[in-house]
Amino acid sequence: MENFVINGGKELFGEVNISGAKNAAVAIIPAAILADDIVRIENIPNISDVSLIIKILDSMGAGVKLINKDTIEIDSSTLKYQSVPYELTSHFRASYYLIGAMLGRFKKAEVAMPGGCNFGVRPIDQHIKGFEMLGADVDVVNGMVCANAEKLVGTSIYMDVVSVGATINVMLAAVLSRGLTVIENAAKEPHIVDLANFLNSMGADVRGAGTDVIKIRGVEKMHGCTYSIIPDQIEAGTYMVAVAACGGDVLVKNVIPKHLESISAKLEEAGSEIIEYDDAVRVTRFKPLNKCNVKTMPHPGFPTDMQPQMAVLLSVANGTSILSESVWDNRFQYVGQLTRMGANIQVDGKVAVIEGVPELTGVKVKATDLRAGAAMIIAGMVANGETVVQNIEYIDRGYEDVVEKFSALGADIKRVQVPDYEDNTVNVG
Numbered sequence: 001m002e003n004f005v006i007n008g009g010k011e012l013f014g015e016v017n018i019s020g021a022k023n024a025a026v027a028i029i030p031a032a033i034l035a036d037d038i039v040r041i042e043n044i045p046n047i048s049d050v051s052l053i054i055k056i057l058d059s060m061g062a063g064v065k066l067i068n069k070d071t072i073e074i075d076s077s078t079l080k081y082q083s084v085p086y087e088l089t090s091h092f093r094a095s096y097y098l099i100g101a102m103l104g105r106f107k108k109a110e111v112a113m114p115g116g117c118n119f120g121v122r123p124i125d126q127h128i129k130g131f132e133m134l135g136a137d138v139d140v141v142n143g144m145v146c147a148n149a150e151k152l153v154g155t156s157i158y159m160d161v162v163s164v165g166a167t168i169n170v171m172l173a174a175v176l177s178r179g180l181t182v183i184e185n186a187a188k189e190p191h192i193v194d195l196a197n198f199l200n201s202m203g204a205d206v207r208g209a210g211t212d213v214i215k216i217r218g219v220e221k222m223h224g225c226t227y228s229i230i231p232d233q234i235e236a237g238t239y240m241v242a243v244a245a246c247g248g249d250v251l252v253k254n255v256i257p258k259h260l261e262s263i264s265a266k267l268e269e270a271g272s273e274i275i276e277y278d279d280a281v282r283v284t285r286f287k288p289l290n291k292c293n294v295k296t297m298p299h300p301g302f303p304t305d306m307q308p309q310m311a312v313l314l315s316v317a318n319g320t321s322i323l324s325e326s327v328w329d330n331r332f333q334y335v336g337q338l339t340r341m342g343a344n345i346q347v348d349g350k351v352a353v354i355e356g357v358p359e360l361t362g363v364k365v366k367a368t369d370l371r372a373g374a375a376m377i378i379a380g381m382v383a384n385g386e387t388v389v390q391n392i393e394y395i396d397r398g399y400e401d402v403v404e405k406f407s408a409l410g411a412d413i414k415r416v417q418v419p420d421y422e423d424n425t426v427n428v429g
């Protein structure tokens with residue numbers, strides 16, 4: 001197994017290049033199933049979630065060719081229908097996108113219930129509702145989602161709650177259906193717009209992505225294309241928060257600044273300076289951090305995936321901050337790790353009250369999920385002394401070359417191999 005070992009107290013300086021968006025890649029790669037042709041996808045992040053979805057497509061018979069570190073070609077003409085077992089989905093939340101893609105192409109799908117980060121119930125009722133309204137019969141049997149349809153017919157689908165996953169899955173199932181599908185109360189995240197653009201590049205007719213009403217007119221067939229994934233909004237935000245928390249001056253490159261506006265606004269409120277360029281943002285912070293209140297919201301609000309990182313920053317800011325979570329029920333599992341480092345955080349349901357402290361102290365902590373893992377890295381870089389971060393497989397799911405990128409900015413962070421028999425548990429009391 002591996003840990004991250006961090007010696008904190010260093011400001012960050014230099015430039016960092018942001019990789020392709022994880023949340024877009026794990027939807028766009030399964031969508032290649034729909035083309036029955038060769039699709040070339042560029043700007044793919046080199047992360048374990050992407051490796052896993054590629055492995056799944058390869059196991060199903062698709063021709064997968066790695067062109068270089070961030071470009072692949074997928075030939076779905078050789079892909080055969082088969083069920084996707086639990087062994088391949090148990091650590092991978094976005095595996096449920098295979099249901100929509102396979103239902104769209106084969107009119108049937110059998111995929112194990114998704115795994116991934118454990119910070120709340122992941123109901124797929126909205127996904128199932130959408131599939132059923134398109135004409136599929138859906139059952140969950142022994143942990144497998146089984147969907148079958150003689151044909152899929154467009155209809156009007158109202159999402160009872162704003163769901164990124166359900167919006168994407170219905171889009172995937174609907175592009176090869178008959179007639180017009182209208183998704184109301186749709187999610188508006190940047191990676192939904194990216195998926196729509198990708199589908200349209202393959203010959204789909206998807207309009208309205210980025211608004212709360214998406215209209216999909218079904219087509220008979222889709223073709224191959226070449227497509228480049230957007231930059232990762234959450235990776236960019238993580239580096240921005242790290243600079244603000246540690247202090248320093250960093251140019252965050254290969255970003256879409258508009259996607260970062262909610263993050264930039266809160267970092268400026270907390271005492272940072274943000275300068276936007278065409279495809280980069282510069283983050284500087286040399287004065288003390290201020291308290292601020294943050295509430296996570298669906299896009300274009302402050303992203304839930306940035307909540308743990310922001311908690312670290314607020315834990316060393318002057319004054320009392322309120323951090324409210326409106327998306328997930330149980331996303332404060334990491335708080336026990338931060339309090340062990342000296343943070344003063346009280347959680348009541350979906351609200352955390354954070355009283356800023358002068359400093360954090362390095363200890364052994366663990367990543368409780370992907371974004372909490374990123375928060376532990378930032379906490380380790382802010383803290384005095386040495387921090388050891390365990391369970392880093394969560395972090396590798398969503399951050400490419402995280403050690404190399406932070407090291408290039410001046411952080412003292414190393415990936416260290418430790419014996420498997422070494423005690424890898426952390427008391428969170």
